[in-house]
Amino acid sequence: AQRVTQPEKLLSVFKGAPVELKCNYSYSGSPELFWYVQYSRQRLQLLLRHISRESIKGFTADLNKGETSFHLKKPFAQEEDSAMYYCALLNNAGNMLTFGGGTRLMVKP
Amino acid sequence: NAGVMQNPRHLVRRRGQEARLRCSPMKGHSHVYWYRQLPEEGLKFMVYLQKENIIDESGMPKERFSAEFPKEGPSILRIQQVVRGDSAAYFCASSPEGDQPQHFGDGTRLSIL
Numbered sequence: 001a002q003r004v005t006q007p008e009k010l011l012s013v014f015k016g017a018p019v020e021l022k023c024n025y026s027y028s029g030s031p032e033l034f035w036y037v038q039y040s041r042q043r044l045q046l047l048l049r050h051i052s053r054e055s056i057k058g059f060t061a062d063l064n065k066g067e068t069s070f071h072l073k074k075p076f077a078q079e080e081d082s083a084m085y086y087c088a089l090l091n092n093a094g095n096m097l098t099f100g101g102g103t104r105l106m107v108k109p
Numbered sequence: 110n111a112g113v114m115q116n117p118r119h120l121v122r123r124r125g126q127e128a129r130l131r132c133s134p135m136k137g138h139s140h141v142y143w144y145r146q147l148p149e150e151g152l153k154f155m156v157y158l159q160k161e162n163i164i165d166e167s168g169m170p171k172e173r174f175s176a177e178f179p180k181e182g183p184s185i186l187r188i189q190q191v192v193r194g195d196s197a198a199y200f201c202a203s204s205p206e207g208d209q210p211q212h213f214g215d216g217t218r219l220s221i222l
Contacts, residue, residue, distance in 0.1 A: 034210070036213075043213050043215045045213070046211075094207045095157045095207050095208075096142075097154060101151040
């Protein structure tokens with residue numbers, strides 16, 4: 001069975017501070033992982049996926065198979081980063097996303 | 110491209126009534142997914158459909174819930190004889206192929222009185 005865990009429901013940081021949103025997974029196959037973000041009053045949108053290895057809005061995430069983690073990082077948080085962040089795992093068949101419980105990031109001025 | 114469209118945004122039903130939730134995928138997308146989000150929880154997969162076919166319904170309750178994606182028209186998630194525990198946000202997503210990133214709609218918030 002596949003499982004995604006985001007241990008922090010709420011993460012509060014000051015503007016300019018580094019941010020790390022934790023995500024751990026368990027999956028017997030080869031994982032494909034995503035981060036989705038939901039800003040206030042907006043729909044869930046894809047932030048980044050591990051296979052593209054890109055940085056979006058200053059965020060990066062590295063897949064660590066040894067630690068089964070896919071933590072989301074940003075060196076300097078901005079107020080506009082305040083949102084709900086969901087880590088998600090796609091199964092090998094490519095048809096089912098398993099989501100973590102989400103972490104609410106609050107960036108204070 | 111208007112994106113994934115879900116309607117209604119909010120739906121209120123009394124216990125025992127039927128709820129019908131609609132989802133129009135993005136243009137060019139033929140794969141549709143339904144997820145449910147209970148309060149204070151993450152999204153949970155319910156069902157995956159392609160045009161006229163249910164591919165995977167492993168996350169959908171066996172009773173009272175059904176989904177379809179007809180040749181013409183939107184995908185429909187139907188909940189019969191609703192109960193209080195069905196109150197949740199129901200999200201639809203679509204993708205052009207099964208292993209492509211899924212794009213989400215705004216969701217339908219279902220409230221059961």
